[in-house]
Amino acid sequence: MSEGWDREAFRAAYVADGGTPASARSYVSYLNRAERVLEGLPEGGGSGLIDRAERLPVHVWGGERERRDSLAALRCFVRLAGGVAATPPAVIREDRDDRLMQLLRDAQRIGAEYYRLTGKPLGVTGEIAEYEAARALGLTLCVARTPGHDAIDPANGDAVQIKGRAVARDDRYRGMCPAILCDADVQVVVLVLLDRTTLTAIEVWRTDIAAVRRRIAGLASARRRAEGVLAITQFTSIATRVVPPVPSSSPVP
Template identity: 30%
Template sequence: MPLYELEKLIAETRALAARYRETTGQTLPVTGEIARFDAARHLNLIPLEPREPGVDAVGSGAHADRRYQIKGRVIFNEGKSGYRIGQLNTSGDWTHVALVLLDANFEPYRIHEIHREAVLEALADSSGKRSRRGAMSVAKFEAISDLVWTRENGLEEQIWSND
């Protein structure tokens, strides 16, 4: 599928998902695909088709050695705490996790990135069933990760160039 056509479909999906939420109060299960598209576009990643277990995309250029698990979360109310990211595949062959945060219009506003070892260490240090299953709060992920892209500034070069 040509990139322009995919961009158009994602834009229509964003609008439909936002409208659906406004109308029904429910969220369509499209956040993951939108996040995957946004991470690839903003971080210059190459989406894997077909995907490998736990790996959604690979890096390019100077980051060609990176294998990404991509997570997305829509934040409808930034004042509300308790948002969680979906379960991480801790056994997959990924090296980094990218978390794409989306606003109520399903538009990206921040992307955070973290190396595999830091994620696994944070999960091991946490107690409870959720962390054993690979679940983490958005706040925890933000606290231990690097902010690599923002809507206002684009790619954060000084952070993105570090590992």
């Protein structure tokens, strides 16, 4: 099977398809895991290979997350195995990013209107948080199902995990952050606090993954340690508020 698994061709095709070099590296590592798991299966390619892989039990992958990300890499490999797209990569990325931002602006508007009509969230908080973080910090959003991270900081190549929470503007620090993937290959974690009535960013906080890991390791709750869950105030205590910027003389909550 391994004779057909050309990593460099896959990496080039993935980047040409609009992915980033960092996420391509992550996908190659999960592709390696998929190959090891599938070594004992009969030869075959395309959707047949994916179908057989999907039927394998979770334990052979080493866990649900490993199974999910390995299958995502495998599907991407099969889809791109035919070669690099004819359209220049820069054009693909530019068109994709423009369209993505427009869709997220539309989702933000629709989500806010839905909340005004029903008093309930529409379920697009994570996507809107990614949009607001990318817009505020100049990040490049990754393609869907990129293992472990949501964006790349083009200034330094850091992989960024983005978390979002819709909150009341006058009580924004109440509640919990979404679960953080502490074992992901990322350098930065960003938390976006959205106004639940408008889905616009109230604040954006940024910290490094090492600080998050230390804070989670010190939690008293074994369940929250395992799930990677921090209270909003716990996250802000180890992070820097980047939107709006904190004046040098002002204390941070």
